[in-house]
Amino acid sequence: MENIQFKKGVLELCVLVLVGQQDLYGYELVNNISKYIEISEGTIYPLLRRLTKEGYFTTYLAESHEGPPRKYYRLTEGGQRYRDDLMREWDVFVGRVNSVIFQGGRHEQG
């Protein structure tokens, strides 16, 4: 998978979903997501900052036995709503793209 462009906007959704399941810190998130989708720290940290700034996450620090303190991210209520909206949009979007590429945009629809 070399196509960077596919990822645009989708990483945001992945991050929102994973943090929604349990509080996570950035480094953990990178390792978690990158099992599936190639991703680097330089992508995740700015994304986490932005989503926090936009009110979708709160953060807190916790000590670690194996290194510097970890900054955990927790999904807010607004974040949950945003996540749910994005999931619906993702679903609709994939459906529409598949309409275009599998039926050639010639399929009858509303």
Place this chain on the structure above:
Amino acid sequence: MENIQFKKGVLELCVLVLVGQQDLYGYELVNNISKYIEISEGTIYPLLRRLTKEGYFTTYLAESHEGPPRKYYRLTEGGQRYRDDLMREWDVFVGRVNSVIFQGGRHEQG
């Protein structure tokens, strides 16, 4: 559908697929795709230029009864290969994103 970012890279695939089915001109393409995905001329024309420059399309002009001449785009062999590669990548990508957001990145996998 307000999320612009989802579209990044995917429009390229849509354009390749549609032109692969039959020669199309830009204006027609905009109207065709925008039934499914919001899109504007300012997006399509630069994209068509780029894909032509990269050797995926050839072009020819044809007169029109109802306005200025139309510039038709035709998919090259290289374009067909690229289209097929992109389709496979899109499929894989969607599968992986769904793994992350539906199984929380905890599903066993190669």
Place this chain on the structure above:
DNA sequence: ACCAGCTACCTTGCAATGAAAGGTACTGTT
């Protein structure tokens, strides 16, 4: 004490791409 390697955080500068806004030009109708 020193160093390597890992964990964990962060930033700057860059490239790609979609969109808004604007421009050109032809045809047909009024």
Place this chain on the structure above:
DNA sequence: AACAGTACCTTTCATTGCAAGGTAGCTGGT
């Protein structure tokens, strides 16, 4: 002539992912 519709094109901007680099703490080996 004026206008609407078709059809092309460009410039400028915002967003976002990445490479590269920087800071700092902990662990284990020498």
